[in-house]
Amino acid sequence: xxxxxxxxxxxxxxxxxxxxxxxxxxxxxxxxxxxxxxxxxxxxxxxxxxxxxxxxxxxxxxxxxxxxxxxxxxxxxxxxxxxxxxxxxxxxxxxxxxxxxxxxxxxxxxxxxxxxxxxxxxxxxxxxxxxxxxxxxxxxxxxxxxxxxxxxxxx
Amino acid sequence: xxxxxxxxxxxxxxxxxxxxxxxxxxxxxxxxxxxxxxxxxxxxxxxxxxxxxxxxxxxxxxxxxxxxxxxxxxxxxxxxxxxxxxxxxxxxxxxxxxxxxxxxxxxxxxxxxxxxxxxxxxxxxxxxxxxxxxxxxxxxxxxxxxxxxxxxxxxxxxxxxxxxxxxxxxxxxxxxxxxxxxxxxxxxxxxxxxxxxxxxxxxxxxxxxxxxxxxxxxxxxxxxxxxxxxxxxxxxxxxxxxxxxxxxxxxxxxxxxxxxxxxxxxxxxxxxxxxxxxxxxxxxxxxxxxxxxxxxxxxxxxxxx
Numbered sequence: 001x002x003x004x005x006x007x008x009x010x011x012x013x014x015x016x017x018x019x020x021x022x023x024x025x026x027x028x029x030x031x032x033x034x035x036x037x038x039x040x041x042x043x044x045x046x047x048x049x050x051x052x053x054x055x056x057x058x059x060x061x062x063x064x065x066x067x068x069x070x071x072x073x074x075x076x077x078x079x080x081x082x083x084x085x086x087x088x089x090x091x092x093x094x095x096x097x098x099x100x101x102x103x104x105x106x107x108x109x110x111x112x113x114x115x116x117x118x119x120x121x122x123x124x125x126x127x128x129x130x131x132x133x134x135x136x137x138x139x140x141x142x143x144x145x146x147x148x149x150x151x152x153x154x155x
Numbered sequence: 156x157x158x159x160x161x162x163x164x165x166x167x168x169x170x171x172x173x174x175x176x177x178x179x180x181x182x183x184x185x186x187x188x189x190x191x192x193x194x195x196x197x198x199x200x201x202x203x204x205x206x207x208x209x210x211x212x213x214x215x216x217x218x219x220x221x222x223x224x225x226x227x228x229x230x231x232x233x234x235x236x237x238x239x240x241x242x243x244x245x246x247x248x249x250x251x252x253x254x255x256x257x258x259x260x261x262x263x264x265x266x267x268x269x270x271x272x273x274x275x276x277x278x279x280x281x282x283x284x285x286x287x288x289x290x291x292x293x294x295x296x297x298x299x300x301x302x303x304x305x306x307x308x309x310x311x312x313x314x315x316x317x318x319x320x321x322x323x324x325x326x327x328x329x330x331x332x333x334x335x336x337x338x339x340x341x342x343x344x345x346x347x348x349x350x351x352x353x354x355x356x357x358x359x360x361x362x363x364x365x366x367x368x369x370x371x372x373x374x375x376x377x378x379x380x381x382x383x384x385x386x387x388x389x390x391x392x393x394x395x396x397x398x399x400x401x402x403x404x405x406x407x408x409x410x411x412x413x414x415x416x417x418x419x420x421x422x423x424x425x426x427x428x429x430x431x432x433x434x435x436x437x438x439x440x441x442x443x444x445x446x447x448x449x450x451x452x453x454x455x456x457x458x459x460x
Contacts, residue, residue, distance in 0.1 A: 023317075023318045023321065024315050024318050057226075058225060058322075061219060061222075062318070062321060105310070106310060106314070107310075107311070108311070129240070133233040133237065134230045134231075134232075134233025134234055134237070134311075134315060135229065135230070135233065136229065140237065142240070147178060147179075148304065148307070149241055149244075149304070151237070151311065
């Protein structure tokens, strides 16, 4: 069904965005990762304001393509994707749903501020091994309990 | 918690039952060695692949592709980092020993990193064909992998390799829609990369392959290789490229593509570090290791915050 009225259009866009997964985390949506800042109707077009985890993130073009394609299939009018310069993405924007999914599905922990991240497997504190892992938004830690190599998502 | 098994029969029954082995378990020596060798080769391949990607950062055309090469470089190095941690935990070799063996030309890494990427067309072919082959192999390992620490790392690696495949498709689509010269560059690159990509799967699995028996691999090499052929041969043709296999034919009865006999000699040479670009690549990696000795020294001597 194609949404028509203004409020249903915006609602439809949001619920559709919740089905757009991060290209590197299948099953975790860009809404839950805190990448979606705004959805507005401008002259019949849907403007989606996104914020990147890190500027220069290589997935930006792909995420924008996915948003245009997915939202575009559900609403009339053009879908305009804009990468916003503010606010800045911080790890606090990641929802509880995404935190749980990252821990359970990908053994990835989340670090808030300077707190010590805990192991998603056994709950013991972790120690940082290197500031960066396969991505700029993640560091590599070692669990002091079960010894697991863990990636930690952080701002 | 350390688990132990009274003999190999009991251990194999545990594996056949879907059991997952953890690092503290008292696993049979043969299993430990086989799994370690497999992870070490994977780690080496990530590192050698990452160094190759890195070489392409300045040469890559356009910001869009350059960002993707930057990302792939960081991904591969990061994957190597995680895999070396998991491999070292198995207690057979330290991380430093693994790296020094690699740079001394004593360790294996995947055949595709023993060839030179000459043009951007090669990079497109690698991202499109080789990454797909590597991803298919890794998915088949992940599916039923009996070694827990590797299985969990693989899940994240596969998610990221899936992203690389999309980057590869993006590169291929762009070059396929490009000028005649761009198309020719890609066609030439196919001539260099089609066979190495296909050989990445390896020769037919032996009936007594322990990696299959111990649930490291979940699928036979020839099955994975055939799936790749059935997918990529028609796809390349649909984009107007020819597949560089002189004996290629379509079997109407079976409804499948047959690439003809496969020469395994090039693969064997790469496994002995005797591929066309092996010596240069290993020397490059070693030089990189030596040049960064001061960083490791500084880190070793740093006082923790």
